Amino acid sequence: MKRVKSLRNPLQRTAAALAACLGLILLAPWPGAQAVLHAALVLGIALDPESALLTALWAAAGGWAVEGTLRLYPHYGGTPWADMSVALLAWWMIRDLPVGSFKGWLGRQALLGALWILAVHLAVRLAAGPHLWGWTWAWILLGLPFWGWLTWRWQRPGGR
């Protein structure tokens, strides 16, 4: 299969991931917007086709930022673990199963998004008990056109 080479240099990736993490902290009063940005980070911005370790680190950083700002659980760690796991899956997909069209990308992001929501719920339940998202998860699905387009423009799968 065709290998995807990153179009972003390390400085751009680091700056974007850092800005996303800061945005997660600043958007804490608005959980819906925070969830959309969180999805964009985990399923797009954090993905570095050349480094699985950096992908996992930035995804985990996003998870810790969200849990740290929410301060809702008796035990932290579920969200970063789920973020890391789904981000690694997305990393593998973007690296080894590239898609050539925006529609295909959106479909895959929808699938990964739903999987990510379930993973976060499961991991948080295992770590601290029932998740307290409420309907926040719906914002992720409703915001898919936005964060899907954003990650499409950022990653440009297929080398375009």
Add this chain to the structure above:
Amino acid sequence: MARRGSSWGWSRAGRRRWALTLLWLGHGVWALSGPRSGAAWSGFASVAARPAESAASAWRAWRLHRSERASNLEAAQGELAALRQQVQSLETARTVDAPKLADAEAAGQLLGLKEKLPLQAKAARVLLAPVGEPFGGLVLDAGADAGLVQDEGVIAPEGVVGRIWSVNATQSQVLPADAPNASIAVMLARSRATGVLQGLGSNQGEIRYLNNQEVVQPGEAVYTSGLDRVFPRGLLVGYVAEVRPGDLELQVKVALAAPLRRLPMVLILPPSSPLEAQAPLVPAQKNGGAP
């Protein structure tokens, strides 16, 4: 799917794989360990943070105590300054009012005496009371304009003061009873013996023309006899201070009752005083009964 060259050894790629694996597994283990481990870590963190927390608490308490103490000190200083100002204003007011109070007290005493005295006496303020003046000592603020004439009797609530020595338009001088050239007809309270009091100075006098046979005791009251037609009978003059037998007459020294140098106001008796003044005109006597 292509497999990349996998090496789990001590190469760059191997180290990255190990780090990623440890990162993911560590998060998983940590998440799956549940709230209990979190509580343990929280407990450990709480214990570790105790010294810093206690130090911060002590520091906060010290700052609070210092600020409270400073505010209390400022309030106390402000209150003290206000009290000092108040005390100073009160002292100033008291100093200003002191002469008025003394005058009011003297006027009250004079008024009481005037009401008891069945005479048309006139009140006057003492302007000057020089010590050791043989002829005319006290200076009054009333003169011919008030109808005063020479040789009118002058009394105070405490006792006889003297007589008018000279009169001008607005002031007059009083010959005090202790002047060497002053004489007042007196009588002793117990023996009723009469004599003439002559001044010795220093608020004292001597009764002349008393027979050696008279029995006089120290402390006995001395009253005016009315024989000099200046003072009515029965006004207190003083008390016997010392009695010595003489060659021809008894030598009786009298301490005058009125403080002649410290009188703020006096009463001036009319020129033709009746012979008898109604009792009681005098305070309680040390020894001896009323005249």
